[in-house]
Amino acid sequence: MQETLFIDVILPLPVPRLYTYRIPFDSNALIKTGIRVVVQFGPNKLYTGLVRKIHQTPPKEYEAKYIEQILDLNPVVNEKQFVFWEWLSSYYMCNIGEVMNAALPGGLKISSETKVILNPYFGSDYTSLNDKEFLIVEALELNQVLTLDQVSEIIDQKTTYSVIKSLLEKGAIVVEEEIKEKFKPKTETFIRLTETSTKDEFLKELFDGLEKKAPRQLDVLMAILSLGRGEGGSARNVKKSEVLKKAEGAEGAINALVKKGILEVFSRETGRLEMGEAISGYSKKLNEFQQKAYDEITAQFKEKDVVLLHGVTSSGKTEIYIKLIEKTLAQGKQVLYLLPEIALTAQIINRLRNILGDKAGIYHSKYNGNERVEVWQKLIGTKNGLNPKDEEVPGDDQKENAPYSVILGARSALFLPFDNLGLIIVDEEHETSFKQFEPAPRYHARDAAIVLGNFHKADVLLGSATPSIESYYNAQSGKYGFVELMKRFGGMQMPEILVADLTEASRKKLMKSHYSPLLLENISLAMENKEQVILFQNRRGFAPQINCSMCGWIPQCTRCDVSLTYHKNINQLKCHYCGYSHRPPSTCSACGSAEVKMRGFGTEKIEDELSIFFPNAKVGRMDLDTTRGKNSYKQIISDFEEHKIDILVGTQMVTKGLDFDNVGLVGILSADSMLQFPDFRANERSFQLMAQVSGRAGRKNKRGKVVIQAFKPEHPIIKNVIANDYLSMYIWEMMERKNFFYPPFHRLIGFTLRHKDIDVLNQGAKYFGDLLKKQLGNRVLGPEFPTIARIRNLYNKKILVKIEKEASIGTVKSQIQEMQNIFSHHKEFKSVRIITDIDPL
Numbered sequence: 001m002q003e004t005l006f007i008d009v010i011l012p013l014p015v016p017r018l019y020t021y022r023i024p025f026d027s028n029a030l031i032k033t034g035i036r037v038v039v040q041f042g043p044n045k046l047y048t049g050l051v052r053k054i055h056q057t058p059p060k061e062y063e064a065k066y067i068e069q070i071l072d073l074n075p076v077v078n079e080k081q082f083v084f085w086e087w088l089s090s091y092y093m094c095n096i097g098e099v100m101n102a103a104l105p106g107g108l109k110i111s112s113e114t115k116v117i118l119n120p121y122f123g124s125d126y127t128s129l130n131d132k133e134f135l136i137v138e139a140l141e142l143n144q145v146l147t148l149d150q151v152s153e154i155i156d157q158k159t160t161y162s163v164i165k166s167l168l169e170k171g172a173i174v175v176e177e178e179i180k181e182k183f184k185p186k187t188e189t190f191i192r193l194t195e196t197s198t199k200d201e202f203l204k205e206l207f208d209g210l211e212k213k214a215p216r217q218l219d220v221l222m223a224i225l226s227l228g229r230g231e232g233g234s235a236r237n238v239k240k241s242e243v244l245k246k247a248e249g250a251e252g253a254i255n256a257l258v259k260k261g262i263l264e265v266f267s268r269e270t271g272r273l274e275m276g277e278a279i280s281g282y283s284k285k286l287n288e289f290q291q292k293a294y295d296e297i298t299a300q301f302k303e304k305d306v307v308l309l310h311g312v313t314s315s316g317k318t319e320i321y322i323k324l325i326e327k328t329l330a331q332g333k334q335v336l337y338l339l340p341e342i343a344l345t346a347q348i349i350n351r352l353r354n355i356l357g358d359k360a361g362i363y364h365s366k367y368n369g370n371e372r373v374e375v376w377q378k379l380i381g382t383k384n385g386l387n388p389k390d391e392e393v394p395g396d397d398q399k400e401n402a403p404y405s406v407i408l409g410a411r412s413a414l415f416l417p418f419d420n421l422g423l424i425i426v427d428e429e430h431e432t433s434f435k436q437f438e439p440a441p442r443y444h445a446r447d448a449a450i451v452l453g454n455f456h457k458a459d460v461l462l463g464s465a466t467p468s469i470e471s472y473y474n475a476q477s478g479k480y481g482f483v484e485l486m487k488r489f490g491g492m493q494m495p496e497i498l499v500a501d502l503t504e505a506s507r508k509k510l511m512k513s514h515y516s517p518l519l520l521e522n523i524s525l526a527m528e529n530k531e532q533v534i535l536f537q538n539r540r541g542f543a544p545q546i547n548c549s550m551c552g553w554i555p556q557c558t559r560c561d562v563s564l565t566y567h568k569n570i571n572q573l574k575c576h577y578c579g580y581s582h583r584p585p586s587t588c589s590a591c592g593s594a595e596v597k598m599r600g601f602g603t604e605k606i607e608d609e610l611s612i613f614f615p616n617a618k619v620g621r622m623d624l625d626t627t628r629g630k631n632s633y634k635q636i637i638s639d640f641e642e643h644k645i646d647i648l649v650g651t652q653m654v655t656k657g658l659d660f661d662n663v664g665l666v667g668i669l670s671a672d673s674m675l676q677f678p679d680f681r682a683n684e685r686s687f688q689l690m691a692q693v694s695g696r697a698g699r700k701n702k703r704g705k706v707v708i709q710a711f712k713p714e715h716p717i718i719k720n721v722i723a724n725d726y727l728s729m730y731i732w733e734m735m736e737r738k739n740f741f742y743p744p745f746h747r748l749i750g751f752t753l754r755h756k757d758i759d760v761l762n763q764g765a766k767y768f769g770d771l772l773k774k775q776l777g778n779r780v781l782g783p784e785f786p787t788i789a790r791i792r793n794l795y796n797k798k799i800l801v802k803i804e805k806e807a808s809i810g811t812v813k814s815q816i817q818e819m820q821n822i823f824s825h826h827k828e829f830k831s832v833r834i835i836t837d838i839d840p841l
Contacts, residue, residue, distance in 0.1 A: 004056060006064055007031060009039055009049035012109055013097045014440070018052055022064040034075025034082070038068040038110060044175075048110040050077055050100060076108060076380065078419050080455050087451055093813060093836045094440035102441060103415035105372035115176045116146045116164065122172045129172065132163050137172055189240040189267055191224060191254065197262045206262065216253040221262075223247040240265065284319055293485040294320050298327070300481030301459045306450055308429075308475040309463040311485030312724070313695020314492055314659070317463050318348065320485075321425050322355060324461065325406060329359070333422025333458075334379075335406040338445060340431035341656045342366050342410060342633050349408050356406055363409035363416060366633075378404045380417050411436060411445035414452060421456035424449050428656055429462040429471055430688055435841045442837045446471075465695060466688040466726060469733055473744040488698075495666070495697040495704035497722045498522075499713040513609055514601045519667050519707045520613065523647070526705075527617055531664025532640065533647045534654050535606060536693045538674060540623040541565035542605045543598035546573065548588035550595050555585065561790040567625070568604055578792045606649045606669065614647065622650035655693040664704055666697040671710040671718060678787065680742050681841070683717050687729045690721045741802045743839075747809060749816065750840035751799040753783065754833045758795045764823075764832035765797040771819040776801060776812070800840075 005023040021039050023031050031037075031054055039049045046068060058064055085103060089096045101109075118140040126134055132155040139146060139154050151160045167173045196202060210218040223246040227238045244250050257263040286294055293309065297320070300307050311317045325335050339348065342364045352360040363375045381403040407413050411434050426434070426446050434445040446462065453460040462471055462480070475482035488494065500516035510517050526533050543566040547554045555564045557575035564573035566584055574581045587594050601609075607621045620636055627633050639645050640660060648654060674686040690708065697704025710718055720729045738745050753768060755761040765783035772780045782799040789795055803812050816836075823829060 003028060004058075005031060006055055006058060007037070007051045007067070008053040008055070009037065010052050010100050011039070011041055011047055011049050011097050012101045012104070013041070013047070014095045015097055016095055018096070019049075020059040020064050021049075021067050022058075024066055027067070027070060030070050030073075032075055033079070034077045035070065035072040036076060036108065036110070037070055040065055040068060046110075048108070050104075052082060071110065074380075076376070076417065077104075078380075078417055080419065081415070081417055084414075084448075084452055084455055087455075088441050088443055088448065091451075092441040092443050092838050093817070094442070098440040102412070102436070102439075105376055106369035107373035108376065114148050116140065116148070116151060116167075117144065117174050117176060119171055119174050128170055130166075132157070133167055133170075133172065136163065136167065140173065189265060190237050191240050191243060192237050192264050192266070193224070194261055194264055214253070214256070216247070216249055217257055219247045220250050220253045220257060223250070224263075284322075286319060286323060287316070287489065289485060289487045290316050290320055290489070293483050294323055296483045297324065297461065297481070300483065304481035305454060306460045306462065306474075306479075307481035307483060308467060308471050309461060309483050309485065310467055310472070310475075310726075311463065311465060312488060312494070313465045313692065314488045314698065315465070315485045316489035317427070317485065318351070318659075319489075321427070321461070321463070322352070324423060324425070325352075326355070328423040328459075329356070329405055331422055333420050334404075334418050335423045335425070336413060336416075336418065336421060336449070336452075337406065337408045337425045338413060338427065338434070338449060339408065339410060340428050340433035341653060352406065352408060359405040361404040361407050363407055363413040365410060365412065366631075375404070375407070376417060379407070380419075411443075414445055414448055418456065421453065421458040424453045424458055424460045426460070426462045428464055430464045430466055430468040431656065432685070432841050433656075440835075442835075442840075444839055444841075447839065466691050469684055469730060469737070470744045472730055473734070492698050493703040494724055495694055495706045497694060497706045497708065499718060499722070500707055500709045501713045502709055502711045512613070514606070514669060515609075515613070516707075516709055519669075519709060522665050522705055522707055523614065523667070526665040527614060527646065529664060530662075532643065532645070532660065532662045533665045533667065534660075534663055534693065534696050535610075535647060535649045535667040535669060536652075536654055536689075537601070537603050537606055537649065537669045538651050538689070539600070539602040539670075540604065540625055540651055541574070541576075541602035542568040542608070544600035544602055546584060546596060546598055548591060548593055548596055550593040551588060551591040553588050553590035555589070559791075559793045560788060562788050565602065566598060568608060569625075577788065601669075603649050603651060610647055610649070617646040618644060619647045619649065620645035622648060622653050624651070627653070652689055654696070655689050658696060660696060663696050663698070664702070666693055666704070666706045668693060668706070668708045671708050671715075672712060675712070675715060675717060680737070680740070683729070684733055687717050687720055687726070690718075691724065691726070694721065745805055747803045747805065748840055749801040749803065749812075750837040751801075752786075752835040752837070753797045753799070754794045754835070755831060756794055760828070761795045761797055761832060764829040765799070767826065767829065768819065768823050768834065769799055771822060772799065772801065772816070775815045775819060779803060 002025045005028050006020050007023060008018040008020055010018055019039075019041070021037070031051065033051050033054060035051050036048050037051060038046055041047050048071070081103070085096060085099045088094075088099050116136070118137065126137065129137060135154050136146070136151055139150075146154075148160055148164075151164070155163060157163070164173070164175065168175065197206070207218060207221070210221070220243060223243050224238050227242055227246065240254070243254070247253070254263060254265070258265055293311070297307050297309065309317060309320070321337065325337070328335050337348075349360065349362055361375050361378060363372065367375070407416060409416075426449050429446050436443050436445075450460050452458075464471075467475075471480070474480045498518060500518040502511070502516060505511050505516045512520060523533055545554060545563050546566055555573055556562070557564055557578065557580050559580055560575055560577045562575060562577055564575055564581075566572075567574050571583065572581045573584050585596060588596055603621050603623045604625070607619050610617065610619045620639060622636050626636065636645075636648075637658065640648050643662065668690055671686070671690065674689060675682060677685075679685075694706040697706050708718060708721070712718075716732065717729065720726070737743065742748070751768070753761060753765045755764065769780060769783045779802050780799065781802070783797040786796055786798050801812075801816075803809060820834060820836075823834065
């Protein structure tokens with residue numbers, strides 16, 4: 001007798017539990033933990049779920065539905081991944097389905113699409129239909145089937161529920177759910193000789209015959225043999241596109257040879273991913289200081305799971321990483337190399353591929369869904385296509401399907417299906433880009449990487465020239481190993497840092513727009529010396545604000561409590577929070593005055609003005625607006641490396657570990673704006689940004705220069721940057737944080753409450769705050785409005801909880817969960833959304 005099997009399924013939804021489904025008897029042998037199944041959830045919606053557990057216990061509260069379909073022969077998620085997901089769900093207080101949504105590439109998530117078809121029993125009585133219903137039925141008679149998007153377009157109405165409901169009640173239509181497979185393997189057409197055509201005697205006879213009667217067919221055969229030999233294999237399995245390039249008029253000749261039974265044409269799945277070739281001897285020898293640091297790291301890994309490498313900018317940390325990667329690969333293990341910005345992958349992947357060839361892969365948000373699925377597949381060692389039905393073709397080049405051993409990626413690379421990690425490198429570990437803000441899970445990739453390393457028993461190396469205070473504290477207290485590399489590679493000197501006093505320059509009327517004489521003079525000098533310049537301004541757009549000189553009116557976003565930023569290239573005022581935009585006004589909307597002026601400056605304005613000050617210089621810009629395209633980062637970096645750009649203007653993207661050999665000058669246009677930010681981490685972040693961007697200046701044979709523009713040049717943080725004195729900054733910040741109960745002495749949990757009605761929000765926030773204070777006392781701060789209280793027509797209030805380092809975080813979370821449950825069951829506040837952020841930044 002067959003066993004009745006049930007499975008617990010993770011659904012890609014924010015639901016607080018797993019759901020149980022039943023397996024048909026004929027599928028018992030196919031079901032495995034970690035494979036994808038299609039299941040019905042709710043009245044008729046279909047989703048991709050992941051099998052977490054197989055058992056024989058039916059659910060007590062409901063009758064288990066049968067699964068709809070099994071999608072995989074083998075697991076796409078392994079046990080270590082599931083354990084990691086469950087930790088993320090628990091620690092960051094979110095649902096496992098939200099983790100699944102973040103983890104799986106879109107191409108692996110199948111959902112159903114609602115289709116509308118005409119009811120064959122409806123007849124032709126249209127008298128009961130209104131105008132919109134008639135349009136839908138008429139369209140169905142022509143097209144037979146419509147999606148809800150198409151219905152919406154036909155009736156010119158965003159929501160279609162009421163119309164569809166009415167048509168269903170009148171019996172005019174039937175609604176069906178159709179499964180949508182998102183991943184589409186890329187295929188390519190190949191040509192090969194048939195089995196009989198490969199024999200030498202047959203080929204000789206064939207060549208003699210074709211030479212006189214069909215010379216073009218002979219050209220095609222010669223091209224196939226040549227291309228096959230060129231790839232290092234037999235003359236089989238040649239791409240048709242390559243044959244068409246090599247042999248003129250080949251299409252007809254190929255068809256003729258197929259008809260004669262000499263050639264076969266077939267399709268095969270191929271990859272979308274770029275491949276690399278290892279270059280023999282490319283790996284560089286470490287210098288004395290790098291070797292010492294490398295030896296210390298390997299020694300400390302024998303005692304510590306995590307080591308912090310504090311190496312100054314341009315000290316050659318990447319070369320040490322490469323040596324550690326080579327050592328790990330020699331042990332037969334995998335490596336994850338995390339970077340905070342996609343821009344950095346463009347430079348480093350080329351170096352890695354020169355050493356490792358096609359063992360190294362990339363994974364980040366600029367990859368489309370299909371490319372991400374292919375990276376996923378190459379880690380689990382499958383062919384392109386999760387369940388390949390094609391047989392292996394003899395003589396195929398297997399290079400495309402060789403599994404990756406090293407992944408270079410942004411924070412989402414943590415979720416890839418590693419099964420044997422030996423090393424995780426978190427480069428620029430201090431960067432806030434490692435923190436996920438929206439949607440859940442709101443994880444920090446550095447902290448999550450340490451836990452992932454623990455699950456794999458892998459070494460974790462954190463690297464930075466300006467470590468986060470938390471990581472430096474953990475290293476100083478002995479929790480992490482600690483290694484310093486304080487000499488720049490190749491004898492390079494640290495840059496000379498000059499400060500332009502903007503108060504003095506403004507008083508003497510020496511400023512030209514937003515540029516001090518000191519900065520302009522040094523840019524001119526760099527241009528004369530054929531050196532490149534990087535200018536840092538942490539604000540994009542042309543003018544952050546437009547206002548009326550007569551009455552003070554400022555154009556505001558209609559959906560957010562924020563002023564609009566002017567973007568000259570599109571001549572639009574834009575909101576950087578919700579995307580709302582409109583054309584700039586010529587007169588004041590409040591008083592009608594024409595005295596509407598632009599205030600402040602962003603990267604776009606700097607780019608525009610530099611073209612006036614330095615007409616012969618080629619100016620480029622690197623910010624969110626110029627890097628939206630898939631390869632835009634890569635192109636800007638490539639242009640700068642090839643000296644197609646003389647002056648690169650950018651936001652904090654230009655501060656993050658980029659390595660250029662001809663940068664003679666770095667300019668920081670507004671140091672004060674960073675230091676005045678209302679956040680307890682403002683000093684730390686300002687030091688990190690200024691020190692990092694300063695580190696881009698300098699070459700092996702010449703000391704670089706940095707000009708910092710500031711209204712308060714005596715600020716302690718600016719002095720620390722000038723002296724490259726991380727330790728003084730650290731000591732001062734530690735005293736401040738201890739006095740005011742901030743990390744690393746206390747842990748933080750943040751709550752954001754959201755609602756469209758400000759009165760409901762105020763009442764709900766007060767109620768939730770009181771619940772927390774009843775349990776946690778004066779550890780709770782707030783509720784209060786943030787700097788920007790309304791975003792996308794939703795009002796926000798913040799609550800912050802400070803928890804002593806020695807307190808049980810698990811106990812506190814349990815208490816919070818209990819308070820959230822009480823709040824969610826309060827009738828008046830059911831529509832108030834609470835967002836929980838563990839370790840907020």
